[in-house]
Each structure stands twice: as structure tokens, then as C-alpha cells.
Amino acid sequence: MSTFTVKTVPTTPYEGQKPGTSGLRKRVKVFQQENYTANFIQAIFDAMPSPGPKGATLVVGGDGRYYSEDAIKIIIRLAAGNEVAKLIVGQNGILSTPATSNIIRKRQTNGGIILTASHNPGGPNHDFGIKFNSSNGGSAPEAVTNRVYEISRNINQYYEANIPEVSLASLGKQTFGNFTIEIINPVNDYVELVKELFDFDLIKNFFVKNPNYKVLVDSLHGVTGPYAIRIFVNELGLPRSSVQNDVPLPDFGGSHPDPNLVYAKSLVDRIEELDIPFGAAFDGDGDRHMIYGKGAFVVPSDSVAIIAEYASIIPYFQSTGLKGVARSMPTSRALDLVAQDKNVDLFVVPTGWKFFGNLMDAGRLSICGEESFGTGADCIREKDGIWAILAWLNIIAKVNETKPGSGIKDILRMHYEKYGRYFYLRTDYEEVESEKANRVIDHLRDLVGPSKGTFFGKTFGEFTVKDGDDFEYRDPVDGSISSHQGIRIYFTDGSRIVIRLSGTGSQGATIRVYVEKYSKNPSEYDLETLPAVQGLIDASLEISKINEYTGRTKPDVVT
Structure with missing residues (x-):
């Protein structure tokens, strides 16, 4: 056991270190500026x-993107300098966001630092991110992130220990004075968790x-590769060929680690070519997913609704019950019908x-989801791509006991026949100049406000405006109010x-446009x-004037 000394390093603040709900995301070159990451x-x-x-x-890990190991070395030196007692670090810096949340909760740590920019591209010319998770395993609350920002604006020093360089590849504990670093297998704890949640024998x-x-599961060279091999191949007995792009790479192989029909097109093409009934893709840090089988794409809004519909056949919910369900405001209202x-x-x-997370901590929520390919449950405090895939496989296996031959398309059809179908589509205009993006939103706020x-x-066209607002949320747990969360416009036929x-994003702004139309006509369900x-x-284009205000002629992504 060796000891170390601590020095106080003078520094100056940088503008713009304001973390959002997903932490601080910037270009790698921004984080590489002198003292930027340390600040x-x-x-x-x-x-x-x-x-x-x-x-x-504290738990430390991430999706393995470019600059991760450099950032972990900085975290180690500053953690020791700030008298942190122990860091639990994923081997080679690898630890998915859901797995990090699980370890925080399982080992009852004080929180964790996750190095990821999620579904954003990686590499020296792309994105990096850092976020802090609290002791409940979830993203730090706004009171904490606001304090981080205020401190960053006035910071003039940091505390750094002269810890020798630590091998992130070597499992086990290394102790320096009163400071311990434990390098852990990133997969083991997570596999233990999911085997308790789902019926692996049934699947x-x-x-x-x-x-x-x-x-066919595609990790898009993100963090889920080792998890997918262990779970789908080793535990469930699928062929090794069932997992592709499973080696985490610093630049994600030059691809965009965003599991949607655009960036996972090679997966979709292979599924169609080989007649594969069930396929999935994950994002960089493993908290998002896409489900696609031969001729059948599962819209994320439908995915969370169907998991909630079949919750009673999943072992975890059999033991805990279904306390409540939740969706993000832009997510389709399919879940509302199930609730x-x-x-x-x-x-x-x-x-x-x-x-x-607030609702889960209060014991009021079991299953939740966002239209942006994120779904999860109260077993942890992050969305979880692999969890969602296992939920679907559990459902398919159970349904086949009474209805042999049922696949994704059949389960979707049964759901529509029971509840009706919400046709739902999202378009993204990425990296729009902030001023132009704000003009769009200001225009819309005026329409549903002073000009209503x-x-x-x-x-x-065929749609008549019935109502609209700028969504505001009052948290039923802590009473906090979140305003200006998005413009909602409702039409007389129930469309939205x-x-x-x-x-x-790491620069500019992304404008997301969501359209939603409900049908209870079975002849339309397969459209x-x-x-x-x-x-x-x-x-939506006529109302928002997006093309006029931004100069864009079409969206970058349609999902």
C-alpha cells in the first residue's frame, strides 16, 4: 500500500459548463482544453x-468512447484529492448506464460518474459527456446540476493527488493510503439482476x-456488446452469430450509435434479407433500444404500452405488482389506454x-418509457435497452404457449385490436442554429398563448385546431414545477x-416534431x-414555419 500527496491546482472557469438532465455534452476537443474536465x-x-x-x-464507467480513459485518470486523481474513500470502476472503463445505476443501488454507494454522450457519435472530432448519478442510481436532480453549474462559473482551484497510473484492465482492488480503486467485471452484477427479473428458463x-x-442483436459498437454476448449467447443459448458489432470501439466504428431506422439501417436490411423474426439495436451507453423483426417495426411508444399490458407475466411484476405507469409528454398516448x-x-x-425516478422513489411507478427509444422499470433508475428486449422476449415466449407461431407483428396486431392504434412519427432537425430554433418555438408559444x-x-388541411399549450409539469412528489417543456397542439379529430x-446534442439545437393520429378502424391497423x-x-410544417425560420427543406432523421 502506497501513500500519496495532494496539491491544490489553480484554475480559471470556462463558460457553458451547464449540465442538462443527461449531464454535460460537448465536443471532445472542448473537454481536452487545459483543466476543462478537471474543473x-x-x-x-x-x-x-x-x-x-x-x-x-462512487461508481465510475461509461460507453468506452474516445477520451474515456483520459477522463477516468483525471477522475481518479481528483477523487483521491477530494478524500473520496473508494472508486468502483468498470474494467477498461466499460460500464453501461443501466449497469451503473444497478451497482450504485446494489452496493449502496454515494452515486456515480458516467462518461457518455449516449447516442451521439464518438471519436476525436465528435462528442463526449460526463454526468453525475445520485445515490438512488438516477441522474442527479436539478438542484444538484444547478449547483454544479454555479460552482463551475466561479471555480478557481481543484484538488489533485499524485496517484500512480492505474491499469483499468486489471480486475481487483488497488489501495493508496485511505483511497481504494476496485476494477470490476462490468457485466456480472447486471446479469445477476436481469436473471431475477425475467423468466430465463421460459425464454x-x-x-x-x-x-x-x-x-439478431446489434450493439452498434457501443457498450452493450459484452452484455449481449453474455446474456443472449451464453445465458440464453443463441448462436454467436445472433450478436453483431459487439466490440466497443472509441468511435463506434465510425457509425452513429443511435438505434433507429436511419442509423441501424444495416441491421434492418439484414433482418429483411435473412427473414429474421426478432432484431434489436442499442445505443452507445445501453439505455436505448430499437425492436425490429421481419416486416415489423415496434414504435417505442407502442413498446412501453405492450410491456405494461403484459406485465403480469413477467416475474418481477408478479412479485411487486403494477404500481403505476408513466410516459414522457411527447410519447404517444397508447400507454394511457393500457393504464x-x-x-x-x-x-x-x-x-x-x-x-x-422521483415517482419510483415514492413507490408510485413500475413501468415507464419515452418515445426516444427509452423504456425501463423501477428495478433501477435509468432507462435500459437490454431490459426492454428481455421483456419482449419474455412476452413472446409466454404468448407462444397458447398461441404458437406468434411474433412481433402478431403481438402488435393483438394490441391494436384491443386498444386501437396510435399512428406515431417523429422528425428531427439536428444542429439547427440556436437563434433560428428559438424563433420557431417563440412563434409557437405565441400561437398557443397570446394568439390563441x-x-x-x-x-x-383536414385538421382543425381544438386546443394547445406549452406543457408545464408539477411534480406530484416534491411539488417542483417544470415549465416550457414543449408545445402541444390538439385537433378536433383527436390527433396531436x-x-x-x-x-x-453537443452544439446547436435539435427541433423535434411529433405527430400522432388515433384509429379504431381495424382495416387501417396494417397501414x-x-x-x-x-x-x-x-x-405541422404550415403551423410551425420550420422551413421558413430554419432554412431547412427536410428533417435529418425520421422515426
Whole structure:
């Protein structure tokens, strides 16, 4: 056991170190500026809730993107300098966001630092991110992130220990004075968790009885590769060929680690070519997912609704019950119909997983989801891509006991026949100049505010405006109010448009436009989404004036 000394390093603040619900995301070159990362880490330590960093145990890991190991070395030196007692670090810096949340909760640590920019591209010319998770396993509350920002604006020093360089590849503990670093296998604790949540024997037996039922999982060279190999191949017995792009790479192989129909197109093409009934893709840090089988794409809004519908067949919910369900405001209202049918509470929250976490901590929420390919449960405090895939496989295996041959398409159809179908589509305009993006939102706020007297009742194509607002949420647990969370416009036929700015990019702004149309007509259930909502898309463009204000002629992503 060696000791170390601590020095106080003078520094100057940087502008713009304001973390959002998903932490601080910037270009790698920004984080590489002198003291930039150290400033932010020190601000996190200074902002930690009582009792603060002294004597704390923290979990550290991430998606393995470019600059991760450099950042972990800085975190180690500053953690020792701030009298943190122990760091639990994923081997080679790898630890998915859901796995990090699980370890924080399982080992009852004081929180964790996650190095990820989620679904954003990685590499020296792309994005990096740092976020702090609290002791409940979820993203730090706004009071903490606001304090981090305020400290970052005035920081003039940080505390750094001369800890020798630590091998992140070597499992086990290394102790330096009163400071310990434990390098752990990033997969083991998570596998223990999911085997308690789902019926692995049922799923495995389904594959044995249906040897031609192929599965293809794509990790997009993100963090989930090792988890996918262990779970789908080693535990469930699927062929090794069932997992692709499973080696985490600093630049994600030059691809965009965002599991949607655009960035996971190679997966979709292979599924169609090989007639694969079940496919899935995950994002960089493992908290998002996409489900796609031959001829069947599962819209995330439908995914969370169907998991809630079948919750009673999943072992975890058999033991805990279904306490309540929740969705983010832009997510389609399919979940609302299930909540009404199951007679459980429904919560509609702003975008941001922390809002679900409050409800979970209060014992009021079991299953929740966002339209942005995030779904999860109260077993942890983050959305979880692999959890969602296992939930679907559990459902498919159980349904096949009474209805052999049922796949994704059949389960979707049964759901629509029971509840009706919400046709739902999202378009993204990425990296729009902030000034132009704000002009769009200001225009919309005026329509549903001061101008509503002339706007409500106005017709756009076949759609007549009935109502609209700028969504505001009052947290039923702590009473906090979140305003200006997105513009909602409702039409007389029950259709809806939502337009909001997203803060997940590293520069500029992303304008997200959501359109939603409900049908209870079985003859329409098999229609393609785009033609079903084209009229709403046209109405949204006319109302928002996106093309006029931004100069864009088409969105960057359609999902």
C-alpha cells in the first residue's frame, strides 16, 4: 500500500459548463482544453449532497468512447484529492448506464460518474459527456446540476493527488493510503439482476422448441456488446452469430450509435434479407433500444404500452405488482389506454428520466418509457435497452404457449385490436442554429398563448385546431414545477402535434416534431405510418414555419 500527496491546482472557469438532465455534452476537443474536465469534476465533487465527497464510494464507467480513459485518470486523481474513500470502476472503463445505476443501488454507494454522450457519435472530432448519478442510481436532480453549474462559473482551484497510473484492465482492488480503486467485471452484477427479473428458463425453452426462430442483436459498437454476448449467447443459448458489432470501439466504428431506422439501417436490411423474426439495436451507453423483426417495426411508444399490458407475466411484476405507469409528454398516448384498462395511475412527465425516478422513489411507478427509444422499470433508475428486449422476449415466449407461431407483428396486431392504434412519427432537425430554433418555438408559444383566440378553431388541411399549450409539469412528489417543456397542439379529430427543443446534442439545437393520429378502424391497423400521418406532417410544417425560420427543406432523421 502506497501513500500519496495532494496539491491544490489553480484554475480559471470556462463558460457553458451547464449540465442538462443527461449531464454535460460537448465536443471532445472542448473537454481536452487545459483543466476543462478537471474543473467540471471538481464542481461535481463540490456540489455532491451531504456528506459530500469525503469518505464517499462512487461508481465510475461509461460507453468506452474516445477520451474515456483520459477522463477516468483525471477522475481518479481528483477523487483521491477530494478524500473520496473508494472508486468502483468498470474494467477498461466499460460500464453501461443501466449497469451503473444497478451497482450504485446494489452496493449502496454515494452515486456515480458516467462518461457518455449516449447516442451521439464518438471519436476525436465528435462528442463526449460526463454526468453525475445520485445515490438512488438516477441522474442527479436539478438542484444538484444547478449547483454544479454555479460552482463551475466561479471555480478557481481543484484538488489533485499524485496517484500512480492505474491499469483499468486489471480486475481487483488497488489501495493508496485511505483511497481504494476496485476494477470490476462490468457485466456480472447486471446479469445477476436481469436473471431475477425475467423468466430465463421460459425464454431459453422457447428457443429450444423453435430452433428456426432467429434473433439478431446489434450493439452498434457501443457498450452493450459484452452484455449481449453474455446474456443472449451464453445465458440464453443463441448462436454467436445472433450478436453483431459487439466490440466497443472509441468511435463506434465510425457509425452513429443511435438505434433507429436511419442509423441501424444495416441491421434492418439484414433482418429483411435473412427473414429474421426478432432484431434489436442499442445505443452507445445501453439505455436505448430499437425492436425490429421481419416486416415489423415496434414504435417505442407502442413498446412501453405492450410491456405494461403484459406485465403480469413477467416475474418481477408478479412479485411487486403494477404500481403505476408513466410516459414522457411527447410519447404517444397508447400507454394511457393500457393504464385505464388496468386501472393503474398514469403520469405524464417532461422529457428526462429524473422525473420518472422521483415517482419510483415514492413507490408510485413500475413501468415507464419515452418515445426516444427509452423504456425501463423501477428495478433501477435509468432507462435500459437490454431490459426492454428481455421483456419482449419474455412476452413472446409466454404468448407462444397458447398461441404458437406468434411474433412481433402478431403481438402488435393483438394490441391494436384491443386498444386501437396510435399512428406515431417523429422528425428531427439536428444542429439547427440556436437563434433560428428559438424563433420557431417563440412563434409557437405565441400561437398557443397570446394568439390563441385566432389560432384555436383554425383549419390546416383536414385538421382543425381544438386546443394547445406549452406543457408545464408539477411534480406530484416534491411539488417542483417544470415549465416550457414543449408545445402541444390538439385537433378536433383527436390527433396531436408536439414540437420541442432537445438538449441532447453537443452544439446547436435539435427541433423535434411529433405527430400522432388515433384509429379504431381495424382495416387501417396494417397501414404504413408515413402515409397515415402525412397530412399531420404537412399541418405541422404550415403551423410551425420550420422551413421558413430554419432554412431547412427536410428533417435529418425520421422515426
